[in-house]
Amino acid sequence: MTPASDRPAAPPVVGDPVRPRPGGAPCILVADDDRAIRTVIDKALARSGFEVRLFGTVRALMQAVETGAGDVAVLDVVMPDGNGLDILETLAQRRPDLPVVVISAQNTLATAVKATERGAFDYLAKPFDINDVTAVIGRALEQGGGPVAGGPGGGDELPLLGRSSAMQALYRAMARLMATDLTVLITGESGTGKELVAQALHDLGKRQAGPFVPVNLAAIPKDLIESDLFGHEKGAFTGAVQRAQGRFAQAEGGTLFLDEIGDMPLDAQTRLLRVLQQGEYTRVGGAERCRTDVRVVAATNRDLTRLIRDGGFREDLFYRLNVVPLRVPPLRDRLEDIEELAGHFLARAVDDGLPRKRLDDGAVAALKRHRWPGNVRELENLMRRLAALYPQDVLGADVVAEELAEASPAVGTAETRDAEAMGLGDTVRTHLARYFASHGDGLPPPGLYARVLAEVEAPLIELALGATRGNQLRAAEILGLNRNTLRKKIRALDLSATDHRDG
Numbered sequence: 001m002t003p004a005s006d007r008p009a010a011p012p013v014v015g016d017p018v019r020p021r022p023g024g025a026p027c028i029l030v031a032d033d034d035r036a037i038r039t040v041i042d043k044a045l046a047r048s049g050f051e052v053r054l055f056g057t058v059r060a061l062m063q064a065v066e067t068g069a070g071d072v073a074v075l076d077v078v079m080p081d082g083n084g085l086d087i088l089e090t091l092a093q094r095r096p097d098l099p100v101v102v103i104s105a106q107n108t109l110a111t112a113v114k115a116t117e118r119g120a121f122d123y124l125a126k127p128f129d130i131n132d133v134t135a136v137i138g139r140a141l142e143q144g145g146g147p148v149a150g151g152p153g154g155g156d157e158l159p160l161l162g163r164s165s166a167m168q169a170l171y172r173a174m175a176r177l178m179a180t181d182l183t184v185l186i187t188g189e190s191g192t193g194k195e196l197v198a199q200a201l202h203d204l205g206k207r208q209a210g211p212f213v214p215v216n217l218a219a220i221p222k223d224l225i226e227s228d229l230f231g232h233e234k235g236a237f238t239g240a241v242q243r244a245q246g247r248f249a250q251a252e253g254g255t256l257f258l259d260e261i262g263d264m265p266l267d268a269q270t271r272l273l274r275v276l277q278q279g280e281y282t283r284v285g286g287a288e289r290c291r292t293d294v295r296v297v298a299a300t301n302r303d304l305t306r307l308i309r310d311g312g313f314r315e316d317l318f319y320r321l322n323v324v325p326l327r328v329p330p331l332r333d334r335l336e337d338i339e340e341l342a343g344h345f346l347a348r349a350v351d352d353g354l355p356r357k358r359l360d361d362g363a364v365a366a367l368k369r370h371r372w373p374g375n376v377r378e379l380e381n382l383m384r385r386l387a388a389l390y391p392q393d394v395l396g397a398d399v400v401a402e403e404l405a406e407a408s409p410a411v412g413t414a415e416t417r418d419a420e421a422m423g424l425g426d427t428v429r430t431h432l433a434r435y436f437a438s439h440g441d442g443l444p445p446p447g448l449y450a451r452v453l454a455e456v457e458a459p460l461i462e463l464a465l466g467a468t469r470g471n472q473l474r475a476a477e478i479l480g481l482n483r484n485t486l487r488k489k490i491r492a493l494d495l496s497a498t499d500h501r502d503g
């Protein structure tokens, strides 16, 4: 052990020759081209009782490593004589016993993935909390060398943007999962990017050559979910005129993404649990056992533990799915990502033929003040509207504020309510507030309650029918109405003449 007081005041020589370990304290090799960072790490590690050796070049580090020095290495990515990521594989070959912690200011998912693929023990984004560095070194010493995961490489073009520390935690967790087949449960509010995370797990993982099959369970009528997932035999139910393959069969060799898993009916949950446990299923109405080789990634924006309490979700399925939980942070917890995301969506709007726009500093500040109940999707939609609606090339805080007020009024309790329902509720509230305000100091005429409900009912049903192209069964499902009740309402509201298929 080397007490801090015994150490020289000036940082030790970069690439200093091998010294014997005093008292057998673990020796940490730190390679970073930034002297200030070397010094910070040196002090913290020395305080924790480690022997530290510092290097300013890849070459110096490699020389020390070749002599067998070091119990853990901390390695920066951008070094004056090379890229830290490029030497990871060589390091792993020469010194499989040496865990390497990569630190980088290039805080992208690509860096996290490459670091992990190439055998890094872990990855920390700069600026890091020095306590995290000591903690990860402690873990590395406990667990020893060897990669956390290894697998096929991915390209640089990754869809997930964001360099905030909240996203770094997610990237690290994802990077560890890339080469595994473990079932993953992705949680997070609506619009946070859960599907994108699932897609990235597939695209960068070992099943990348297989299909990625996304299924939105909330969009399928509940009584069709089992046949949709597992397929059915001819005659299994009315309308089953021939045998059909399900999504599990489509996803063979790849990834099945079960979005909105909280909406899965209990019977289908039982079947899914069996597949996850036994790796086989039967088609609806059939007895033949079908083997399946599919990685299941599920997602939900609902609180599954509450659903379990209420009897709506099987606890055993939850534990089976939740082998590795990934939480996608809400946008309000990563405000530092907003500028990059907004720029990305404005650029994408140009690809779609909309005029090129940029945001000034005031606009970015206004975006950062918003609570984002609809998360990244809300930001994406806002950028498209700004690109489409405003003539000026540079957009300021005024237009951002105007559009935000128009589309999604300020929300104070985003954490406690379902984001989707909240967006809807607030829109209704805004319109009602406008209606009250339109009477000035006076009051609206009596009978408002019934009138508002009557006003809402017809467009709600029309929109549901439009969205489902006139499919009353699906519309009833969305609305949460019995199909006969919906039929009666369509008649009573005289909606029958509408051509719902075009809706």
Ligand SMILES: Nc1ncnc2c1ncn2[C@@H]1O[C@H](COP(=O)(O)OP(=O)(O)OP(=O)(O)O)[C@@H](O)[C@H]1O
Binding pocket: 159, 160, 161, 162, 188, 189, 190, 191, 192, 193, 194, 195, 196, 197, 259, 300, 301, 341, 376, 377, 380
């Ligand atoms: N980190 C990100 N970088 C770039 N685009 C993102 C990011 N996160 C989300 N998006 C974009 O935001 C939109 C919403 O993302 P996505 O559909 O993955 O969210 P979700 O959490 O699955 O939503 P829901 O719960 O409603 O299904 C998509 O257009 C997606 O491309």
